[in-house]
Amino acid sequence: MSKYSVKPNLSVNFAGIESPNPFWLASAPPTNTGEQIMRAFDAGWGGAVWKTMGAQVTNTSSRYSSINWNGRRMMGFSNIELISDRPLEVNLRELAEVKKRYPKQALIASLMIESTREAWHNVVQQAEDAGADGLELNFGCPHGMSERGMGSAVGQVPEYAEMITAWVKEKARTPVIVKLTPNITDIREVARAAKRGGADALAAINTINSITSIDLDTLMPQPNVDGRSSHGGYSGPAVKPIALNMVQQVMSDPEAMLPISGIGGIATWRDAAEFILLGSGSVQVCTAVMQQGYRIVEDMIDGLENWMCEKGFQSIEDFRGLSLPKVTEWKDLNLNYKVVAHIDEAKCIGCGLCYTACWDGAHQCIHVDRVSGQIDGPIELHAKPVEVEAASRSSITVTPIPKLDGEKARQGYTTPLARVPRVDETECVGCNLCSLVCPVDACITMVEVKTHLPAETWEERSAACLTGESC
Amino acid sequence: MQELLQQKPEIAERFGDLHPPFAAQAAVVESNRCLNCFDAPCTSACPTHIDVPKFIKKIASGNLHSAALGILDANVLGASCARVCPVEVLCEGACVMHGFNEQPIEIGRLQRFAMDHFHAQGGRLPRKSDEKRPEKIACIGAGPASLAAAAELRQQGFQVTIFDKRSLPGGLNTYGIAEYKLPLTDSLREIELIKDLGVQFRLGVEICGENSLAELEAEFDVIFIGAGLGAMHRLAIPGESHSGVIDALQFIEDYKTGKTTQIAGDVIVVGAGNTAIDAANAAKRLGARSVSILYRRTREHISAFDFEYRQALQEGVRFLWLTQLMAIHSSAIGITSVECLCTEIDSDGSLKPIDDSTFHLECNLVIPAIGQSPLLELLTQCRDVQLEQGRVVVDRATGQTSNPKYFAGGDCVNGGREVVDAVADGKRAGIAIARLLEVAYV
Ligand SMILES: Cc1cc2nc3c(=O)[nH]c(=O)nc-3n(C[C@H](O)[C@H](O)[C@H](O)COP(=O)(O)OP(=O)(O)OC[C@H]3O[C@@H](n4cnc5c(N)ncnc54)[C@H](O)[C@@H]3O)c2cc1C
Ligand SMILES: Cc1cc2nc3c(=O)[nH]c(=O)nc-3n(C[C@H](O)[C@H](O)[C@H](O)COP(=O)(O)O)c2cc1C
Ligand code: SF4
Ligand code: SF4
Ligand code: SF4
Numbered sequence: 001m002s003k004y005s006v007k008p009n010l011s012v013n014f015a016g017i018e019s020p021n022p023f024w025l026a027s028a029p030p031t032n033t034g035e036q037i038m039r040a041f042d043a044g045w046g047g048a049v050w051k052t053m054g055a056q057v058t059n060t061s062s063r064y065s066s067i068n069w070n071g072r073r074m075m076g077f078s079n080i081e082l083i084s085d086r087p088l089e090v091n092l093r094e095l096a097e098v099k100k101r102y103p104k105q106a107l108i109a110s111l112m113i114e115s116t117r118e119a120w121h122n123v124v125q126q127a128e129d130a131g132a133d134g135l136e137l138n139f140g141c142p143h144g145m146s147e148r149g150m151g152s153a154v155g156q157v158p159e160y161a162e163m164i165t166a167w168v169k170e171k172a173r174t175p176v177i178v179k180l181t182p183n184i185t186d187i188r189e190v191a192r193a194a195k196r197g198g199a200d201a202l203a204a205i206n207t208i209n210s211i212t213s214i215d216l217d218t219l220m221p222q223p224n225v226d227g228r229s230s231h232g233g234y235s236g237p238a239v240k241p242i243a244l245n246m247v248q249q250v251m252s253d254p255e256a257m258l259p260i261s262g263i264g265g266i267a268t269w270r271d272a273a274e275f276i277l278l279g280s281g282s283v284q285v286c287t288a289v290m291q292q293g294y295r296i297v298e299d300m301i302d303g304l305e306n307w308m309c310e311k312g313f314q315s316i317e318d319f320r321g322l323s324l325p326k327v328t329e330w331k332d333l334n335l336n337y338k339v340v341a342h343i344d345e346a347k348c349i350g351c352g353l354c355y356t357a358c359w360d361g362a363h364q365c366i367h368v369d370r371v372s373g374q375i376d377g378p379i380e381l382h383a384k385p386v387e388v389e390a391a392s393r394s395s396i397t398v399t400p401i402p403k404l405d406g407e408k409a410r411q412g413y414t415t416p417l418a419r420v421p422r423v424d425e426t427e428c429v430g431c432n433l434c435s436l437v438c439p440v441d442a443c444i445t446m447v448e449v450k451t452h453l454p455a456e457t458w459e460e461r462s463a464a465c466l467t468g469e470s471c
Numbered sequence: 472m473q474e475l476l477q478q479k480p481e482i483a484e485r486f487g488d489l490h491p492p493f494a495a496q497a498a499v500v501e502s503n504r505c506l507n508c509f510d511a512p513c514t515s516a517c518p519t520h521i522d523v524p525k526f527i528k529k530i531a532s533g534n535l536h537s538a539a540l541g542i543l544d545a546n547v548l549g550a551s552c553a554r555v556c557p558v559e560v561l562c563e564g565a566c567v568m569h570g571f572n573e574q575p576i577e578i579g580r581l582q583r584f585a586m587d588h589f590h591a592q593g594g595r596l597p598r599k600s601d602e603k604r605p606e607k608i609a610c611i612g613a614g615p616a617s618l619a620a621a622a623e624l625r626q627q628g629f630q631v632t633i634f635d636k637r638s639l640p641g642g643l644n645t646y647g648i649a650e651y652k653l654p655l656t657d658s659l660r661e662i663e664l665i666k667d668l669g670v671q672f673r674l675g676v677e678i679c680g681e682n683s684l685a686e687l688e689a690e691f692d693v694i695f696i697g698a699g700l701g702a703m704h705r706l707a708i709p710g711e712s713h714s715g716v717i718d719a720l721q722f723i724e725d726y727k728t729g730k731t732t733q734i735a736g737d738v739i740v741v742g743a744g745n746t747a748i749d750a751a752n753a754a755k756r757l758g759a760r761s762v763s764i765l766y767r768r769t770r771e772h773i774s775a776f777d778f779e780y781r782q783a784l785q786e787g788v789r790f791l792w793l794t795q796l797m798a799i800h801s802s803a804i805g806i807t808s809v810e811c812l813c814t815e816i817d818s819d820g821s822l823k824p825i826d827d828s829t830f831h832l833e834c835n836l837v838i839p840a841i842g843q844s845p846l847l848e849l850l851t852q853c854r855d856v857q858l859e860q861g862r863v864v865v866d867r868a869t870g871q872t873s874n875p876k877y878f879a880g881g882d883c884v885n886g887g888r889e890v891v892d893a894v895a896d897g898k899r900a901g902i903a904i905a906r907l908l909e910v911a912y913v
Contacts, residue, residue: 070500070503070531071496071499071500071503348570349567349568349569349570349571350508350512350567350570351506351508351509351567352508352509352510352511353506353507353508353509355509356509368510385509385510388509388510389509389510392510392514392515392520393514393520395515396518396867396868396895396899397515397516397517397518397520397895398518398885398888398892398895399518399556399557399560399561399888399889399891399892400560401774401887401888401889402773402774402775402776403744403774404885404886404887404888415567415570419512439506439571440571
């Protein structure tokens with residue numbers, strides 16, 4: 001039930017850039033031309049970061065490869081594409097045209113140019129003259145451009161990133177966003193450098209260095225460019241957890257924190273909500289659009305609206321960053337908190353996945369002895385997986401035939417109780433594995449067990465150790 | 472045999488697959504749906520205990536050859552079983568996906584996918600032992616039971632000879648199973664694998680009479696009886712001897728071997744078991760104007776599987792319940808009509824004819840399908856082999872009969888179940904025979 005009858009307001013002001021909703025197209029093929037961006041705005045996108053402009057380049061053919069998983073395509077996507085392969089003047093002319101026709105949407109110029117102050121001043125001036133609402137500095141492109149001393153060659157060296165940001169800020173009149181590369185040990189280093197250089201905002205992440213796959217027939221790594229391949233930039237659903245972590249790291253660091261545009265594997269409103277909960281002020285999407293087109297924004301918008309209604313959030317700011325305080329360092333977690341797995345017998349379908357997982361991948365505390373034998377006790381008392389399996393392999397089964405077996409043959413299949421596993425709570429360490437592998441929603445839940453001990457973190461415990469108390 | 476391998480195209484077209492093969496990508500998607508259950512219930516439900524999740528996961532990873540070898544290791548007739556098994560009551564019926572309120576994994580079609588690949592690549596059965604054992608085993612009947620026993624024994628190095636009175640091997644797989652499930656050519660193709668192992672076939676040889684059994688006993692160390700069931704029951708009504716009355720087994724055999732290529736006019740099938748349904752569907756597909764199944768009792772009493780019944784409805788077969796066939800009328804041109812009587816079922820469940828309820832149905836072909844009789848002629852002659860209700864009594868785990876030299880399996884033991892049961896019986900017997908001979912050897 002929604003708490004508000006009015007629709008929530010999705011508009012955002014990101015570092016001074018206004019946009020009707022937080023959904024922006026990331027700088028990439030979907031923002032290659034003015035015509036494309038106008039169609040995207042018609043479909044509902046709130047903003048677009050123009051495909052990175054700079055000196056004209058030549059792309060390879062082919063340039064993409066992908067990871068398919070369980071029959072689904074493009075779980076992970078990799079590209080060896082460079083920045084825009086169109087002349088800068090053409091891009092800027094079109095940008096001016098788009099801004100004129102779509103004044104309300106955010107239109108940001110992504111820029112990359114050779115590392116001289118003059119070149120940057122020049123390109124900033126040109127982009128702003130054309131009407132860009134903001135500038136995004138591409139310090140992330142991991143291939144092709146880095147060899148030319150641009151892209152991640154800048155983004156991986158904090159001093160360079162700070163210096164170039166500062167050059168840009170000397171000239172810029174619009175907000176300056178620094179787009180970060182994840183191909184670095186600690187993303188906060190460059191984020192801090194960008195902040196020192198005067199950046200107004202950050203965007204993270206760009207693509208991750210990757211080799212997606214090797215064709216086992218031809219032994220050719222993908223993509224294939226005339227018999228050779230090269231590492232590419234990884235994006236799509238597979239990179240979301242990495243991107244979320246990097247956004248959290250930056251947003252929890254006072255020296256790095258700036259408005260951030262979250263990028264990486266966003267394909268639905270759910271992904272977007274997660275990025276915003278970790279502090280993102282807008283989100284950018286590339287791979288999902290390359291796979292399914294601009295139309296996916298429709299579901300993103302009303303999905304987010306519905307969720308906000310349900311939760312009683314009226315604006316993006318109402319929930320932005322709410323999850324940040326819940327992420328701490330490991331040393332701050334309560335060591336005296338305990339949960340154990342609980343199986344809902346009514347929901348269990350008897351697949352035994354939790355049993356296998358617990359025996360092979362956890363602590364051997366799930367058993368299939370529900371109807372006979374010793375119920376509690378050390379694992380030595382319970383049949384091991386091989387024994388359970390051997391017993392059923394040596395059983396004799398026949399086809400149930402109505403004529404020969406009567407009504408028995410017609411009985412439908414229900415999960416026999418003997419197939420519903422049982423958790424030995426005294427052995428369960430509460431690791432969560434079984435509940436993750438169980439295919440049935442809410443069948444295995446983790447239930448809190450009262451330890452009657454006060455909350456204690458590792459930090460507190462080790463401090464106690466130092467003072468001589470037992471630990 | 473060669474001309475059989477080229478089935479008439481118009482027949483092949485009419486007998487399109489009941490369960491068409493998977494396209495490669497669909498097979499991968501379907502196999503990824505399988506949960507890979509521990510101690511999988513589908514495996515327990517399969518009489519041959521094929522490790523279902525194991526082979527399905529191999530399909531998912533593109534390891535098709537190994538998937539097929541895994542199937543064959545448990546069930547040497549994996550290709551035909553994939554198509555003819557009543558999976559709804561076997562593996563797929565046990566799939567945990569039912570509990571999930573979802574479609575079960577299409578195990579049968581996945582099994583077929585792996586086996587089709589195996590055959591397309593010209594795969595061969597692996598040998599389990601290099602040893603050449605001198606002991607000789609005879610198998611009576613070349614149906615699924617014997618084939619499984621023979622393959623197991625041969626793979627372990629024994630000398631095996633299969634005898635069958637027919638000219639083609641395969642038993643009901645070749646002659647009896649509906650073409651839209653298993654084309655005759657596919658049955659034979661599968662048997663080539665077993666021939667290739669070195670199993671000897673003596674076809675067109677009927678084992679009959681005490682003498683021929685005594686000869687077998689003299690020549691062979693162990694005898695496996697996989698002779699199936701005998702002739703079909705007769706209707707015992709006036710007009711039955713007309714040439715337009717063909718029992719279901721004969722009828723199916725005739726179209727499978729190309730002797731019958733089309734049917735005209737109205738067909739009456741008597742009985743409502745799986746065989747009746749197969750015959751009725753076939754008559755329909757061969758062009759009959761109408762096909763009606765007459766059954767004395769009601770829908771609730773039929774012995775056909777549910778899905779077989781529904782399939783028949785889909786093919787356009789008509790069911791006449793509570794109807795008993797009384798007589799068959801014919802003229803010089805052939806059968807003209809059948810005379811029927813309505814029946815009712817008493818409160819105690821017994822069947823009662825309704826007086827003065829006789830009616831006539833136009834008809835040109837009558838196909839009785841009221842069950843097969845046991846093969847008593849042969850079985851009673853097997854020395855010291857105990858029978859019960861016309862079935863051979865065996866130790867279930869080994870297939871050994873009351874005469875330790877005789878083993879048995881398949882329809883002649885279980886009274887007529889399915890191909891996969893016969894294969895499981897044969898395999899268990901094969902393993903037990905090998906063990907027995909091994910002990911004798913040392
Ligand atoms: C019409 C019909 C349809 C069926 N459809 C299906 C189906 O869709 N799916 C399924 O799983 N099962 C089906 N079945 C059942 C299945 O065919 C049998 O259970 C299976 O074939 C039994 O195998 P078997 O080896 O015991 O006997 P059979 O397959 O009957 O083989 C016995 C062999 O022994 C030979 N023989 C008999 N006596 C002698 C002798 N004295 N000397 C030499 N040879 C002899 C016969 O010629 C025959 O070849 C069907 C059965 C029928 C009748
Ligand atoms: C084919 C392709 C081309 C890209 N080109 C650029 C680019 O020119 N400039 C840039 O800043 N990022 C570029 N990116 C990176 C995306 O903007 C984005 O950061 C990344 O794809 C992660 O988001 P996603 O998971 O939604 O795709 C490109 C990505 C792809 C897939
Ligand atoms: S994984 Fe879930 S459904 Fe499967 S046996 Fe365990 S509790 Fe039951
Ligand atoms: S042999 Fe038949 S019952 Fe066994 S798994 Fe295969 S299709 Fe299912
Ligand atoms: S029961 Fe179903 S899901 Fe489980 S292993 Fe068998 S086919 Fe797969």
